[in-house]
Amino acid sequence: MRHLLFALAGLAALAAAPAAAAPPIFPTEPASGTLRVGQRVLVDDGVCKAGELREVVVNSRKTTDKAKYADGGPRVSRCIKR
DSSP: OHHHHHHHHHHHHHHHSOOOOOOOEESSOOOTTSSOTTOEEEEOSSOSOTTEEEEEEEOOOOOSOTTTOTTSSOEEEEEEEO
16 A cells, blocks of 8 residues: 555656757847857758748757868757648
8 A cells, every 4th residue: 555655656756747848949049159069959040941940959069170160060950740
């Protein structure tokens, strides 16, 4: 009986936990140097077809060329469903 109570309490705690926050949606791609490596943002600038957003991620590949990659690496984008 005691184990059942602990299991139910654990499930209740998981259900009450907030869901992971969705990436922010921007009308234009953020300026160079404003994102961190691995950060993911959504851009609704009309580049992708209707019903899709452009997902922009700063690649985790490190580089020493700070003039070219102010965010720490190249940005990679793809179109995803809303």
